[in-house]
Amino acid sequence: MAATVYAAEENGSEGAWGGGRMTDRPPRGINPGRPPRIDTSTAHSARIYNYWLGGKDNFPADREAAQAAMAANPGIVADARANRAFLARAVRYLVAEAGIRQFLDIGTGLPTADNTHEVAQAVAPESRVVYVDNDPIVLAHARALLTSTPEGAAAFLDADLREPELILKSAARTLDLGQPVALMLLIVLHLIRDAEHPERIVTRLMSALPAGSYLVLSHPARDVQPAAVAEMTRRVNDRMRGVTATPRTRDEMARLFDGLTMMEPGVVQPQHWRPDPATETPAEVTAWCGVALKS
Numbered sequence: 533m534a535a536t537v538y539a540a541e542e543n544g545s546e547g548a549w550g551g552g553r554m555t556d557r558p559p560r561g562i563n564p565g566r567p568p569r570i571d572t573s574t575a576h577s578a579r580i581y582n583y584w585l586g587g588k589d590n591f592p593a594d595r596e597a598a599q600a601a602m603a604a605n606p607g608i609v610a611d612a613r614a615n616r617a618f619l620a621r622a623v624r625y626l627v628a629e630a631g632i633r634q635f636l637d638i639g640t641g642l643p644t645a646d647n648t649h650e651v652a653q654a655v656a657p658e659s660r661v662v663y664v665d666n667d668p669i670v671l672a673h674a675r676a677l678l679t680s681t682p683e684g685a686a687a688f689l690d691a692d693l694r695e696p697e698l699i700l701k702s703a704a705r706t707l708d709l710g711q712p713v714a715l716m717l718l719i720v721l722h723l724i725r726d727a728e729h730p731e732r733i734v735t736r737l738m739s740a741l742p743a744g745s746y747l748v749l750s751h752p753a754r755d756v757q758p759a760a761v762a763e764m765t766r767r768v769n770d771r772m773r774g775v776t777a778t779p780r781t782r783d784e785m786a787r788l789f790d791g792l793t794m795m796e797p798g799v800v801q802p803q804h805w806r807p808d809p810a811t812e813t814p815a816e817v818t819a820w821c822g823v824a825l826k827s
């Protein structure tokens with residue numbers, strides 16, 4: 533399968549898909565020739581999550597699934613927000629304290645507040661971000677992700693996490709894979725089943741990145757409020773088509789960082805990762821997260 537890249541690139545450079553600058557016009561790739569692939573009759577992970585975050589890019593099937601999940605695990609709305617707050621703190625830390633200027637954000641989700649390039653470029657405008665998602669509705673909203681500063685770059689790649697080779701090849705048109713990159717896999721690996729070996733995908737992606745790169749993960753927890761999470765997962769899985777969510781334990785999540793150096797405070801619930809003391813956080817979040825360095 534060929535990947536399609538849509539890009540807002542810096543002054544004068546070629547767009548990753550061969551187009552050139554395009555910050556002021558719609559992504560050329562959102563083209564009328566592509567048959568519509570958006571099925572709004574079935575709940576979808578990106579749109580369920582968008583509903584929890586208070587977004588408007590969802591349909592009745594998504595809202596019904598999101599509400600069924602909330603009935604089983606009422607904390608999920610606060611949990612989704614805690615995950616986004618973790619994303620912002622982790623990106624700010626990587627740019628401001630670790631000197632990272634390149635991000636590969638796979639399983640991007642629908643645009644929301646504080647998208648990765650916005651957080652990174654607020655600190656270092658030259659930051660370059662490649663977003664990857666396989667959902668056509670995220671692709672349809674990709675324009676909101678392509679608002680790079682002139683000094684930096686933001687590109688959107690329509691591709692599947694289960695095709696790491698394709699992602700690396702396409703991302704290399706926007707990112708310099710000879711320089712450190714932060715690989716971001718936030719609340720997406722649970723959509724890769726055990727039989728599809730999420731650990732091999734992470735290892736392959738990290739193997740292509742040089743020393744000084746970082747892995748940033750967040751993942752729904754199976755061992756926090758286990759009964760509520762199990763029931764929520766059953767309800768969501770019953771409603772999504774072709775995708776099965778697999779929450780994992782802290783130990784399973786920690787193994788995804790094998791071979792890397794964990795940054796403090798290690799694998800924790802998102803509200804405990806370098807919290808901003810001024811922000812009120814939920815006591816418990818049904819997810820694990822962490823940041824690790826490749827040395």
Ligand SMILES: C[S@@+](CC[C@H](N)C(=O)[O-])C[C@H]1O[C@@H](n2cnc3c(N)ncnc32)[C@H](O)[C@@H]1O
Pocket residue numbers: 577578581615616619638639640641642664665666667670691692693694717718719720723
């Ligand atoms: C729950 S959202 C998470 C969004 C964002 N990473 C965050 O943490 O706020 C999961 C996203 O992963 C995308 N996704 C699911 N499976 C994928 C796959 N195999 N390849 C690429 N993207 C995928 C979905 O379309 C959705 O946009």
